[in-house]
Amino acid sequence: MLYNLINELVTLVKTYENSSEHPTEDIFDFQNWLNGHIKSDLKKSVKEPNWEGKANGRSADSVINTSLVHLYRYSKIHSKAAIADTMFSTPDEFIYLINLVSGGSMSKTALIKQNIHEKPVGTLIINRLLSKGLIEQQSVDSDKRSKIIHITPKGLQHLKENMENIKLASANVTEPLSYVEKMELITLMLKLEDFHAVQSAGKF
Template sequence: MNYSILQKIIGDLENFEAEKASGEVSMEDFVGFLNQKYLGRILTPQPVVTPPENEENNIGQLVAFMYRYAKSYIKKALEESTILTLDDFGYLAAVWQYGNLTKTQVIEKNIHEKNTGMEIIKRLIGNQLLEQYDDEQDKRSKRLKITPLGQAELFKSFDGMLKVSKIISGKLSDTERLQLFYLLNKLHNFHNPIFLQEKDTSIDNLLKKYF
């Protein structure tokens, strides 16, 4: 047995666990961590036509572009559905997957501001895809459940949305998809607590706190 490789893996695992100190770790996440660390050393670098002046700006722009690409594909996939938008799909899927959530829980799972989320919920209730009812524990709160019509429309949309997912992933290799998933999930885990807990914190204060 090559113990030097085993020692290196153990060292990488310790570094990975230290990085993920606040959350659970999985084999998939660890493999993604290893891919990120070592894959770039063995893959042939792709030529860059114009060196980016600011990597952060370019990342932000490309993320925005990917959202717009996805939005255009999803619009095609939902052309004949009562589900009108990606937001409609996300809200229905959340209620179906997690059970009878409160309105606030559904909005937070979909990463929306409260006013935007309430408009989406109102539209889905109006289209008879969701129903609301009083929370037995908190009479000020409303919970949501998916209607039979909502579930039927959601299930009908799955095939089209799977096709969209395939197109969005492009022609990435299995390794590249795993690496991309790891990086996107890492960014999600960084931003989600900020979104939920730092709503009133200014950009300058966020930079001071996290960077």
């Protein structure tokens, strides 16, 4: 038998009985209490960092949102340095090309949505890439209004020539983090992205 587990459960039941205002013998009431008890213990075990304004009530949510905005701006600074003296006008242009390399040819709408851009903004980026000959578009036989975007050999070559600088810019943004920290951050960032992708479905 799992004696240690049984002893731990008995201890938890005693804690539930002593700490709850209206303890009952209902298993679901105990389960709800246990979930809250575990969350409370986990929260106590988490070491909270200090941040500006914390003493005055500034929330963790506020800090996270501000940090994400700041990191985006730092990323743009590094990206702009990486594309200096290239055919790229903005970091979005090489990101669109990278999307086409990794995801293959796709519709104009899918490419814009993948980059979380509104249609007018995404269309401007695509038009700049078309004018530079870095991508091309073809009509779909079944629907002439739909356009499939392809990266051109010129686009592939230009992306290849500048990829080292682009990779260096990406590495500079995450420079202080260890491999383990990067994996942890990726897990958290993807969790946030997946949540907001569902919440924002149809808005872009």
